[in-house]
Amino acid sequence: MPLPLLLLLLASILRLPPPASAACSPRACGDLTVDYPFWLEDGAGRPPCGSPSFQLNCNGGKAFLTHSVYGQYQVVRVFVQNSSFVAVDHSLLVPPAGCPKWWFNVSDGIGLGPYTISKKNRELLVLYNCTNQQRRPTPQGFLPTPCLNESFYRVGGEYGGHRDQGGLPPGCNLSVVPFLGFLDQDAYLGSMRQGFLLEWKLTSGDCPKCTASGGQCRYGNNGTGFSCNCSGALYPEECGVFA
Template identity: 65%
Template sequence: MIPLLLLLFASFLRLPPATIAACSPKACGKLTVAYPFWLEEAGQPQCGSPSFQLRCNATTARALLAHSILGMYQVVEIFAENSSFIVVDHDLPLDDGCPPVRFNISDGLGLSPFFISKKNRELLVLYNCTERQRSTPQGFLRTVCANESFFRLGGEYGTHHDYPGGLLPTACRLSVVPVLGFPGDDEYVGSMKGGFLLEWTVASDNCPRCVASGGQCSYANDGAGFFCNCSGAVYPDECGEFRRST
């Protein structure tokens, strides 16, 4: 009698299907968008954390971070097992490599849970020089741009402050762009087109366990809180009797 009462009680705790949405994998171009990322769709409820919301550009087939500030970050590869992904910032001068007036890679990340991985290297760009450089700064190469600008591939991202004095002229502005490396000896533009690695700190261990139990990874409509959707019933982490969530 008691098991029957428990089953009846659990049935009243099911969330109505309209209050949840399953974040099932979807394609945008060559990218498969899967948990914790999710692809927004017109007329469909939010099914994931806003930070991981992607927008698919139908014309270019690019998956863009929907809530980046000032940025046009295209997600090109996701490594969910390592909590990391590769992005290309389309606000960078990817056509000719000539630095614009505003040239700061970190502006678009805003208050997101993402941070630039130390696995990247530094692309150091000197630009907007207040006086014409009579010679190329030590260790740098001159860009092909009309304005005086220079570049060099540095070390691990975040280490440019360790450079000895004299290497970074004070007459120029410095921008530090994370890159995965140079495809060639002096492939300045190509390195930016290759993108860089971002990491996140939000736990995403629940989803593989949910999928292994036969469920779909889901969120409440407000994007907060993980649920495992098991044929209409909602569980906190995986499908299983007596584990339904309120």
């Protein structure tokens, strides 16, 4: 082969972009190895490596769910074999006294994702914004929090169990916070800092297979509807395969 032609061929090879699947390879964020179905955004314009529901951003060595409501949910451990992960809600951990800016049900913050709060968690019941609180005693079975908003807490059993127990006092807002561990009643803040367990449903589509075939993953229907975009043509899983 003539030398000029060989040099031209080598130059064209060197200019080839990296395989699409390379951006989807496992990546590290602090102590967490991020692997499919989770993926890290990198701001380099690469196509997504998975469903937006599993998109993470790495901030200070901590991986946070990119798409969530209210708080900052850090993913600290992932159990792919069990389709579950441990998350810590940072919006409920400040200031150190354990008094967040507002109480809310964690399930509201993740309601748009394919996650469910595992029954393996326990629940922390918090009463707040109670009407006429100055004229009523501490609700039976509850303890006052150190917060200035006249709130009260009780450590319950299995997450969601309060629905079957009843007996909650009227005139108060109720917030339910899941947590792991079996600490003492007075150590609820430490329990919250351990995080809680979330389980995910299987997502449709196989993004690594799509990108390996030269396509780009496309999601609709709140991140669950999957198709593989191959130069404008849509395939259900990978380029060139309809079945």
